[in-house]
Amino acid sequence: xxxxxxxxxxxxxxxxxxxxxxxxxxxxxxxxxxxxxxxxxxxxxxxxxxxxxxxxxxxxxxxxxxxxxxxxxxxxxxxxxxxxxxxxxxxxxxxxxxxxxxxxxxxxxxxxxxxxxxxxxxxxxxxxxxxxxxxxxxxxxxxxxxxxxxxxxxxxxxxxxxxxxxxxxxxxxxxxxxxxxxxxxxxxxxxxxxxxxxxxxxxxxxxxxxxxxxxxxxxxxxxxxxxxxxxxxxxxxxxxxxxxxxxxxxxxxxxxxxxxxxxxxxxxxxxxxxxxxxxxxxxxxxxxxxxxxxxxxxxxxxxxxxxxxxxxxxxxxxxxxxxxxxxxxxxxxxxxxxxxxxxxxxxxxxxxxxxxxxxxxxxxxxxxxxxxxxxxxxxxxxxxxxxxxxxxxxxxxxxxxxxxxxxxxxxxxxxxxxxxxxxxxxxxxxxxxxxxxxxxxxxxxxxxxxxxxxxxxxxxxxxxxxxxxxxxxxxxxxxxxxxxxxxxxxxxxxxxxxxxxxxxxxxxxxxxxxxxxxxxxxxxxxxxxxxxxxxxxxxxxxxxxxxxxxxxxxxxxxxxxxxxxxxxxxxxxxxxxxxxxxxxxxxxxxxxxxxxxxxxxxxxxxxxxxxxxxxxxxxxxxxxxxxxxxxxxxxxxxxxxxxxxxxxxxxxxxxxxxxxxxxxxxxxxxxxxxxxxxxxxxxxxxxxx
Numbered sequence: 001x002x003x004x005x006x007x008x009x010x011x012x013x014x015x016x017x018x019x020x021x022x023x024x025x026x027x028x029x030x031x032x033x034x035x036x037x038x039x040x041x042x043x044x045x046x047x048x049x050x051x052x053x054x055x056x057x058x059x060x061x062x063x064x065x066x067x068x069x070x071x072x073x074x075x076x077x078x079x080x081x082x083x084x085x086x087x088x089x090x091x092x093x094x095x096x097x098x099x100x101x102x103x104x105x106x107x108x109x110x111x112x113x114x115x116x117x118x119x120x121x122x123x124x125x126x127x128x129x130x131x132x133x134x135x136x137x138x139x140x141x142x143x144x145x146x147x148x149x150x151x152x153x154x155x156x157x158x159x160x161x162x163x164x165x166x167x168x169x170x171x172x173x174x175x176x177x178x179x180x181x182x183x184x185x186x187x188x189x190x191x192x193x194x195x196x197x198x199x200x201x202x203x204x205x206x207x208x209x210x211x212x213x214x215x216x217x218x219x220x221x222x223x224x225x226x227x228x229x230x231x232x233x234x235x236x237x238x239x240x241x242x243x244x245x246x247x248x249x250x251x252x253x254x255x256x257x258x259x260x261x262x263x264x265x266x267x268x269x270x271x272x273x274x275x276x277x278x279x280x281x282x283x284x285x286x287x288x289x290x291x292x293x294x295x296x297x298x299x300x301x302x303x304x305x306x307x308x309x310x311x312x313x314x315x316x317x318x319x320x321x322x323x324x325x326x327x328x329x330x331x332x333x334x335x336x337x338x339x340x341x342x343x344x345x346x347x348x349x350x351x352x353x354x355x356x357x358x359x360x361x362x363x364x365x366x367x368x369x370x371x372x373x374x375x376x377x378x379x380x381x382x383x384x385x386x387x388x389x390x391x392x393x394x395x396x397x398x399x400x401x402x403x404x405x406x407x408x409x410x411x412x413x414x415x416x417x418x419x420x421x422x423x424x425x426x427x428x429x430x431x432x433x434x435x436x437x438x439x440x441x442x443x444x445x446x447x448x449x450x451x452x453x454x455x456x457x458x459x460x461x462x463x464x465x466x467x468x469x470x471x472x473x474x475x476x477x478x479x480x481x482x483x484x485x486x487x488x489x490x491x492x493x494x495x496x497x498x499x500x501x502x503x504x505x506x507x508x509x510x511x512x513x514x515x516x517x518x519x520x521x522x523x524x525x526x527x528x529x530x531x532x533x534x535x536x537x538x539x540x541x542x543x544x545x546x547x548x549x550x551x552x553x554x555x556x557x558x559x560x561x562x563x564x565x566x567x568x569x570x571x572x573x574x575x576x577x578x579x580x581x582x583x584x585x586x587x588x589x590x591x592x593x594x595x596x597x598x599x600x601x602x603x604x605x606x607x608x609x610x611x612x613x614x615x616x617x618x619x620x621x622x623x624x625x626x627x628x629x630x631x632x633x634x635x636x637x638x639x640x641x642x643x644x645x646x647x648x649x650x651x652x653x654x655x656x657x658x659x660x661x662x663x664x665x666x667x668x669x670x671x672x673x674x675x676x677x678x679x680x681x682x683x684x685x686x687x688x689x
Contacts, residue, residue: 001127001140004186005073008141009066011182012175016065016153017058019171023163024051026170047163054158065153072145077128077137080145101165102147105172109143112176116183117142123190125198141186146175192257196323197273248683249332249372255686256331260324270321278315279326280363284419285309287359298341298358299334305359329365332372332682333358339678340387345615345623345666350390350404353411357383363420372679379425384673385432386411391668392615394624399439399643406435439643446645451630454592454650458634461591463497466505470496470514471582474521478579483570484524485580487546487563492517493582495549516545527571535571593637597652602636605653613668614640614660616648626665 027048034041054061072080110117121139128137139145150171154164274282286292286309293308295301307317322330337358341351364371364379371377389407394400410428417424471493475485492513499510523538543564550560610628617623626648630639638656640649651659659665669677 001073001076004189005070005140007185007189008182009069011178012069012146013062013066015171015174015178016062016150017055018174019167020051020055020058022174023167023170024048024055027051043162046160047166050159050163054154061153061158065149068149068152069140069145072138072140072149076140077124077131077133077135079138101161101168102144102151105168106144106147109147109172109175109179113143113179113183116180116187119187119197120183120190122197123187123195126195127190127193129198141182143175143179191324194325196276196325246369246373248374248679249369251683251686252332252335252372252679253328255689256328256335257324258689259331260327269318271319273321273323274310274326278310278313279306279322280419282306282309282313282315283359283363285313287356287363287415287419290356290415292355292359297334298337298355299330301355302330302334302358302362325366329362333362333365335682336372336675336678337361339681340383340674343678344387344391344668344674345617346387346390347393350393350407353408354387354390356415357386357411360414360417360419364422367420367422374676374679376673376676377425378429379422380675381673382410382414382425382429382432384675385429387674388613388625388668389432391613391674392617392623392625392666394618394643397624397643400624402439403436403643406432443641443643443645447629447641450641450645450647451639454630454639454647455632457592458632458637459501460497461593462634463500464493465591466500467493467497468582470517474517475580475582478521479577480521480524480580481527481570481577482575482580483567484520485578487567488517488520489580489582491549491553491555491563492520495552498552512545513549516542516549519545523571524577528577539568539571592650593635593652597635597637598654599635601654602632602652603634605636607653608638608656608667609670612670615666615668616664617666623666 027044031041031044031048034044117139120141124137124139128135147168150168151164154167156164158164159167283306286305289309291305292301293304295304303322306322310320311317321327337354341354346354361379361383368377371379386407389403392400393404410432413428413431414424471488474488480488496510496513496517499507499513503509519538519542523535523542526535526538546564546567547560550563555563608628608631610631612628614626614628615623616626624642626640626642628638629641629645631637632639636653638649638651638653639647640651640656642648649656656665660667668674
């Protein structure tokens with residue numbers, strides 16, 4: 001109410017100065033048009049002088065006006081007390097004059113704005129009931145209070161009756177142009193505060209008209225004031241402070257309010273809004289029935305379900321509508337469940353279970369203003385887990401079917417719980433964690449063995465890739481003896497890869513193997529130029545290193561000596577040299593990743609993270625769930641495993657993104673769960689709308 005007072009003051013206070021300026025301009029124009037010294041001209045001159053004085057003292061008159069209006073708000077919900085006399089006092093000349101000229105103006109304004117003022121009256125009735133006020137409250141913005149405040153600002157001592165009446169008529173015209181906007185703002189502000197319209201049939205109206213003591217009123221007539229009833233606080237436990245601390249929820253509700261305004265004609269056609277106890281009772285019956293009519297969206301199904309149950313209770317849907325808070329909650333909850341169903345691969349049974357769960361979540365939305373905030377209460381955590389358990393169920397996988405059964409069991413427990421019992425969510429969250437713990441440990445053990453083996457294999461591929469690179473540098477189209485090229489391609493390349501694995505590419509051992517390859521290439525060059533004894537000396541010097549290289553490849557001493565003998569013999573009696581093509585790896589030696597994989601780009605790619613879920617759609621519309629269990633620290637490659645932890649795919653990030661773009665995989669939110677992603681998306685849409 002203090003906010004309404006400040007807004008009304010900000011909008012209406014400038015009208016005082018505008019009233020004086022407009023009337024002064026009229027009097028000035030009238031004087032300029034008048035001729036002679038007629039009595040009318042003399043009165044106009046007197047009025048002009050009075051207006052000049054009033055304008056000079058405008059600040060004082062504005063202060064008097066603010067004080068008068070503030071007194072009306074200060075005693076709300078009671079009406080302001082008559083100033084300076086009791087019920088048997090005589091009216092002063094000033095009060096009599098104010099009544100005679102003010103009452104017609106107040107009645108005229110009241111008639112013009114009767115419809116919107118009546119809506120504000122009904123909302124103020126609800127607001128007063130929150131304060132346990134047992135009478136019908138006053139409306140501080142009613143026309144009679146605004147007129148009285150103006151007349152107290154310009155009393156009979158400030159101006160004559162003629163000028164005072166003229167100023168009031170001028171002020172009436174200005175109020176006529178300003179009150180529509182002010183009343184509209186006030187109505188919206190009260191609606192945002194959860195003040196529903198008090199209907200004519202409410203017991204609140206009956207009690208408000210009784211007055212006096214409530215002792216003689218039957219108990220069933222006073223239950224309207226109890227918590228949970230139509231005029232009780234909207235959303236039990238929802239304090240104004242908690243609503244202020246719910247920015248995302250408020251954003252979603254404001255967006256829902258704009259959608260509600262699009263159905264204004266339908267809402268205005270109803271005679272009244274659902275009482276709170278009616279709505280909650282109907283919602284409880286809808287949850288117990290476990291049946292929602294078909295519809296294009298979850299919000300539409302919720303509304304039709306509520307009307308269906310209400311019809312069974314004798315409530316005609318043509319005469320009743322959902323109030324602002326109820327309608328906004330249905331819109332937001334419906335949009336959330338629409339997003340969850342749209343973004344996940346659910347079977348028909350799971351989709352219907354999810355739709356039924358919208359009923360208890362609608363109750364939560366009305367009770368908990370923090371429900372849609374990023375803090376993620378237990379109810380939202382349970383909803384995320386249920387969607388993930390239903391998502392991508394593989395009918396041929398026993399463990400996947402077990403997870404679906406777990407989700408069905410938890411959903412049934414929530415639907416069977418007493419309506420409004422929030423303890424069920426924390427309890428079922430613990431049930432899910434306990435049920436998944438053993439399977440999660442088994443899957444994690446399998447995943448660990450899988451990615452550890454892949455990490456070792458990937459290091460081997462990296463070593464082989466580096467060795468192949470060094471081999472290619474030494475061959476690079478150069479004709480070599482077949483024995484030299486063969487030794488470099490097999491024994492030397494394998495020894496270089498092992499040195500990389502064991503000691504690293506910065507080690508002395510690695511540099512020694514590199515030097516051995518360079519020495520072989522140089523010896524071949526000497527032999528090609530008839531090096532003679534120089535070639536023999538070079539080979540004799542390399543023999544220990546060559547033997548060690550063969551031993552690292554697992555060759556026995558006899559095979560090693562035969563291999564070296566052939567190498568020496570070919571240097572002594574050269575055969576035709578030729579360009580050697582390195583042997584491509586095959587079979588078990590084939591690399592895990594394609595040769596053209598960009599390892600630097602793969603490491604820098606941050607689109608995917610460990611733990612992220614993916615769904616691989618099946619031919620029948622359902623699919624199976626995969627999880628990103630490991631990302632390589634060497635290449636950025638992504639390991640996807642199934643529910644048992646077994647390897648399914650090993651892909652570079654670009655290849656994984658290509659599968660997503662083609663529809664062969666569907667990515668799920670990396671962090672925060674399904675509900676968090678859905679709410680973030682809805683908030684982004686609401687903010688952009």
